[in-house]
Amino acid sequence: KAGVTQTPRYLIKTRGQQVTLSCSPISGHRSVSWYQQTPGQGLQFLFEYFSETQRNKGNFPGRFSGRQFSNSRSEMNVSTLELGDSALYLCASSLGTGNEQFFGPGTRLTVL
Amino acid sequence: DQQVKQNSPSLSVQEGRISILNCDYTNSMFDYFLWYKKYPAEGPTFLISISSIKDKNEDGRFTVFLNKSAKHLSLHIVPSQPGDSAVYFCAAASYNTDKLIFGTGTRLQVFP
Numbered sequence: 001k002a003g004v005t006q007t008p009r010y011l012i013k014t015r016g017q018q019v020t021l022s023c024s025p026i027s028g029h030r031s032v033s034w035y036q037q038t039p040g041q042g043l044q045f046l047f048e049y050f051s052e053t054q055r056n057k058g059n060f061p062g063r064f065s066g067r068q069f070s071n072s073r074s075e076m077n078v079s080t081l082e083l084g085d086s087a088l089y090l091c092a093s094s095l096g097t098g099n100e101q102f103f104g105p106g107t108r109l110t111v112l
Numbered sequence: 113d114q115q116v117k118q119n120s121p122s123l124s125v126q127e128g129r130i131s132i133l134n135c136d137y138t139n140s141m142f143d144y145f146l147w148y149k150k151y152p153a154e155g156p157t158f159l160i161s162i163s164s165i166k167d168k169n170e171d172g173r174f175t176v177f178l179n180k181s182a183k184h185l186s187l188h189i190v191p192s193q194p195g196d197s198a199v200y201f202c203a204a205a206s207y208n209t210d211k212l213i214f215g216t217g218t219r220l221q222v223f224p
Contacts, residue, residue, distance in 0.1 A: 004155070031210050043156075043201065043214035056211045090155050098207045100146060103155030 002027065004093050004104035012110045018079040021107045025072050025093030032074040033101060034066060037088040046089075049074055050096065078109075086111045115139050116204050118215035125222050131189040133218050135202035138183065142204040146212070147176060147187045150199045159200075160187070192222045 005024045013019050025032050034046040045058040049068035066076040072093070078085055088108050092101035117136045125131045135145075144163045148156035162169040162176045162185065169176050175188045189196055199219050203212040 033210050033212070035212075035214075042216045043203075043212075045211050045213070048210045050210075056209050058211070088153070092155075092210075092212075094210055097205075097210055098144065100158045100161055101210060101212065102158060103148075105155050106153070108153065 004091055004102055006089075006091050006104040006107050008107060009105065010108045010110075012112060013081050014112050015081055015083060017081050018077065019081060019109060020075055020077045021089055021091075021109075023074045023076075023091030023093075023104060025074070025091075026102055029093035029095055029102075030072050031094045031096050031101075032068055032072060033092045033094075034074070034076050035090040035092065036060075037090060037106070038086075043090070046076065081111045083111050085109065114216070116202060116213045116215040118200075118202060118218050120218050121216070122219040122221070125192045125220065127194055127222055127224050128191045131187075131192045131196065131220055131222065133187045133189075133200050133202075133220065135185045135187075135215050136183060137185075137204050137213075139204070139213075140180075140183065141206060142213075143207040144205055145176070145178065145185050146203045146205070147174070148201045148203060149196075150201060150217070156201060189220075192220075194222050194224060196220060197222050 033048040048056040068074045088106045092103045094101040146161040147159040150156040199217045202215045
């Protein structure tokens with residue numbers, strides 16, 4: 001069974017631009033969550049989706065948004081990029097709450 | 113407010129010996145706990161989990177112990193192997209959400 005896939009793997013943007021990251025969960029998984037990893041803040045929860053509904057949101061500004069499609073694939077968008085948005089963005093999927101989450105390889109975003 | 117803490121940023125262990133990684137939490141409402149292993153520029157890999165109603169869970173060389181009264185869990189790796197060298201994260205969650213609260217990680221180095 002294929003794992004969680006994320007595209008693109010690497011991205012370089014400049015301040016003020018916007019970016020969209022994509023995540024395809026493991027087949028059969030309906031829950032998708034997003035995390036941001038930075039050296040200073042560690043792994044921080046961004047949002048969680050289940051059956052196209054945002055179920056939970058982390059403490060990030062409104063520039064960070066996401067959505068989930070009917071096939072469980074998910075996208076996250078960051079608008080008006082700032083230097084501090086440079087990070088590894090990780091997507092995880094699971095069968096549902098109470099089950100272990102499996103992570104994708106991440107998208108490395110660099111904002112110049 | 114760091115709800116999940118890993119107070120040891122690094123640990124060095126000789127091959128064949130036991131590695132013990134520790135994690136403390138502050139929220140007594142967490143329902144289950146997980147350990148992940150992570151290499152640079154990759155997504156975390158799930159290792160083992162434990163429900164808050166148990167005090168021990170074992171899977172091969174990995175055993176997780178939970179002490180609810182002390183709000184403390186530990187991961188034991190026996191015997192340690194050089195391939196275990198990575199950053200280990202503990203995480204906590206509640207059953208009504210997939211939101212994982214991560215610790216800051218412990219870098220384990222296993223030397224020959």
